[in-house]
Amino acid sequence: MIKIRLSWQDPVSGRQRQPLLNLPVALGSAFEQMPTQINGLAVSRMVIADNEVSGFQLLLIALADQLYAIDSPLSAGTFVNQALVRQRQLIRGGDRLRLGQVEIGLQILREPGSKQSFQTLIQPAHGQVSLGQASVGQVSSRWAPQPQAQVANGTASQGAGVGLPGKPQEEPTVQGNTANGNGAQFTSPPLESPPPVVLPLTLAPLPQGELLCPADEQAAVSQGCSRQVGFLFMRRCGRTTSEGCPHCRLQAWATAPRVERAYYEGFGRYQPGDWGYELLLKAHHQG
Amino acid sequence: MPCCVFPHWVALALVNTLNIREFRRTLVYQSNAPVADIQADLRRLGQFHDRLLCQYNYATVALILCISLPLLLLFALSYLADLGWLLILGFVLAAIAAGLLRNRARRCQFSRDRDRLLNQVLELLQCDMALDIPLAVELSVGHAQQAGPPVSCHPHPILPGWRVEQYRDLWFSVQGEFWDQTRFSLKLFEKTDVPRCDTDSGKGLGQGFDLILQCQVSPQVYGSLAALREQWAGAVKLPPGASLTHCEGTDQLVRLAAALPPAFTASLIYQAMIMLLLSAYQGLNLARHLAQVTPPQRSATHAAARLTPGLAQPSMPSSSRYDASQTRGGGK
Numbered sequence: 001m002i003k004i005r006l007s008w009q010d011p012v013s014g015r016q017r018q019p020l021l022n023l024p025v026a027l028g029s030a031f032e033q034m035p036t037q038i039n040g041l042a043v044s045r046m047v048i049a050d051n052e053v054s055g056f057q058l059l060l061i062a063l064a065d066q067l068y069a070i071d072s073p074l075s076a077g078t079f080v081n082q083a084l085v086r087q088r089q090l091i092r093g094g095d096r097l098r099l100g101q102v103e104i105g106l107q108i109l110r111e112p113g114s115k116q117s118f119q120t121l122i123q124p125a126h127g128q129v130s131l132g133q134a135s136v137g138q139v140s141s142r143w144a145p146q147p148q149a150q151v152a153n154g155t156a157s158q159g160a161g162v163g164l165p166g167k168p169q170e171e172p173t174v175q176g177n178t179a180n181g182n183g184a185q186f187t188s189p190p191l192e193s194p195p196p197v198v199l200p201l202t203l204a205p206l207p208q209g210e211l212l213c214p215a216d217e218q219a220a221v222s223q224g225c226s227r228q229v230g231f232l233f234m235r236r237c238g239r240t241t242s243e244g245c246p247h248c249r250l251q252a253w254a255t256a257p258r259v260e261r262a263y264y265e266g267f268g269r270y271q272p273g274d275w276g277y278e279l280l281l282k283a284h285h286q287g
Numbered sequence: 288m289p290c291c292v293f294p295h296w297v298a299l300a301l302v303n304t305l306n307i308r309e310f311r312r313t314l315v316y317q318s319n320a321p322v323a324d325i326q327a328d329l330r331r332l333g334q335f336h337d338r339l340l341c342q343y344n345y346a347t348v349a350l351i352l353c354i355s356l357p358l359l360l361l362f363a364l365s366y367l368a369d370l371g372w373l374l375i376l377g378f379v380l381a382a383i384a385a386g387l388l389r390n391r392a393r394r395c396q397f398s399r400d401r402d403r404l405l406n407q408v409l410e411l412l413q414c415d416m417a418l419d420i421p422l423a424v425e426l427s428v429g430h431a432q433q434a435g436p437p438v439s440c441h442p443h444p445i446l447p448g449w450r451v452e453q454y455r456d457l458w459f460s461v462q463g464e465f466w467d468q469t470r471f472s473l474k475l476f477e478k479t480d481v482p483r484c485d486t487d488s489g490k491g492l493g494q495g496f497d498l499i500l501q502c503q504v505s506p507q508v509y510g511s512l513a514a515l516r517e518q519w520a521g522a523v524k525l526p527p528g529a530s531l532t533h534c535e536g537t538d539q540l541v542r543l544a545a546a547l548p549p550a551f552t553a554s555l556i557y558q559a560m561i562m563l564l565l566s567a568y569q570g571l572n573l574a575r576h577l578a579q580v581t582p583p584q585r586s587a588t589h590a591a592a593r594l595t596p597g598l599a600q601p602s603m604p605s606s607s608r609y610d611a612s613q614t615r616g617g618g619k
Contacts, residue, residue, distance in 0.1 A: 012576065051572075229414065230414055230415050230466075231411055231412075231414040231415050232414075232415050232465070232564060232565065232568040233415065233465075233467060233568060233571075233572060235466065235467075260411060260561045261565065263526075263558055263561050263562050263565065264524050264561075264562055264565035264566065264569065265524070267565050267568075267569055268569070268572060270573060270576070275518075275521045275522050275569065276518075276522065276569070276570075276573040279514060279515070279518065279573065279577065280573065280576060280577065280580075283514075283576075283577045283580045284580055
């Protein structure tokens with residue numbers, strides 16, 4: 001089994017953190033908002049103590065022997081190597097993730113003797129591949145994957161649709177390595193045994209011209225928008241409608257306030273050398 | 288019975304809190320309204336400014352024509368006879384009217400730096416405010432009046448018998464409440480030195496700006512600020528050239544003041560304002576952290592919680608209040 005190591009500096013304490021985690025991995029600021037399991041796989045949940053990070057912001061998951069970062073549409077924006085993640089993005093070892101103000105390094109560790117690449121999502125009975133709305137919690141419907149038979153090396157036929165409801169279950173013919181191409185670091189050698197059935201997930205595309213605030217989505221109506229908003233202090237948006245919302249109106253909520261925040265270098269950071277670190281340290285010792 | 292119900296945005300558009308006639312007289316705008324209404328008023332101020340400018344330009348052209356045409360008519364008097372004199376009289380009257388109009392438009396003209404700066408600040412402040420919370424705003428766009436008493440007075444360094452009086456003219460002040468229940472007040476003054484003697488006075492000379500920020504925090508959210516009382520000055524960062532002139536912190540209050548040099552443009556003043564706000568919140572966010580890690584029995588908040596039922600662990604206000612108040616007009 002392959003594990004990943006994330007490394008980042010805790011913005012509050014300044015300590016370096018380097019946990020070794022099994023996939024899938026959920027990242028966010030609220031432990032209870034992250035799913036405990038996805039499709040039978042236990043989720044490693046990591047709390048990033050940054051007030052710009054959403055409760056459940058990012059999911060690192062193996063799909064078709066490749067590692068993907070899936071960003072919550074309600075998040076305040078996740079960047080992979082300075083590029084904004086739209087829906088999902090292929091990531092590799094050595095990539096740098098940025099959630100809020102926290103930059104996270106990614107390292108992939110393979111256990112010795114392991115031939116298999118990633119522990120992927122095997123499609124369950126009746127072909128319902130789902131990340132599970134219930135388990136994902138308040139993530140909007142955009143997260144819901146759409147089952148779609150993917151052609152590996154162009155040999156699998158669409159009709160063979162593994163797990164398409166109402167059709168007899170058939171395994172597609174997959175020849176060679178399923179993880180060729182862009183995921184070079186995750187490519188495993190050709191397997192001797194028949195490769196596992198892999199059903200990649202495809203996320204529904206974002207509608208054109210839609211407001212970023214998902215206030216019109218059913219998931220958001222009951223709980224309110226879960227995006228982290230604000231300038232001087234971050235908070236959960238909580239709006240049930242996008243009407244009059246300055247963040248939706250600006251359409252550039254992810255970057256606009258941060259421009260001004262950069263006037264104050266190190267705003268919200270209390271690390272060694274920063275103002276307030278001594279006080280915080282003293283309080284921690286007393287507490 | 289037909290019922291005429293306007294959509295919320297139409298009703299808002301019909302509300303006019305800006306009294307142009309009063310503004311034309313005093314060049315001061317005052318309002319106590321939600322941010323959206325104030326921004327609508329500022330847009331109207333901008334339109335009023337453009338109208339004045341247009342009026343001034345037309346009046347200037349009319350004045351030039353009404354002066355030059357009668358001069359030309361003087362050469363044609365032999366052809367026009369009595370009609371020529373009537374025309375000249377008409378042009379002279381028209382020139383007087385154009386001159387009066389032009390003078391009136393010129394008196395009311397104002398620089399748009401201040402209202403644009405205020406609008407920019409409001410746009411950012413509203414990110415941290417509930418939409419229906421009213422904001423008290425005073426904007427003065429007139430020239431320095433030196434009407435009130437001077438804030439300081441000292442002898443002139445060169446001229447014997449003269450003194451230098453320093454005046455502070457308000458550009459604008461904003462008072463309101465953030466979403467975290469912090470009551471804030473942000474004021475910007477322009478300082479002017481005026482040399483005076485008993486019989487005469489000289490021309491005012493700009494001496495820069497004073498920026499004053501005051502935040503009164505909620506103890507439920509931030510606990511006590513007592514631990515930071517002596518530390519506030521370290522948290523303040525300002526743009527180069529600006530200096531911190533006053534720094535005061537009590538259990539629930541922070542007051543910061545900065546002096547900005549006269550060379551500061553509107554964009555630098557804006558930057559200084561934002562940095563002062565961020566400086567205050569760098570301290571307040573730390574206070575919130577401290578309140579969370581401090582043992583309950585040592586925290587002033589928890590001491591208060593023991594006395595007052597209902598005060599809980601320091602935390603941000605619950606989102607239920609926000610949900611209820613975010614949609615103006617009752618969440619139609």
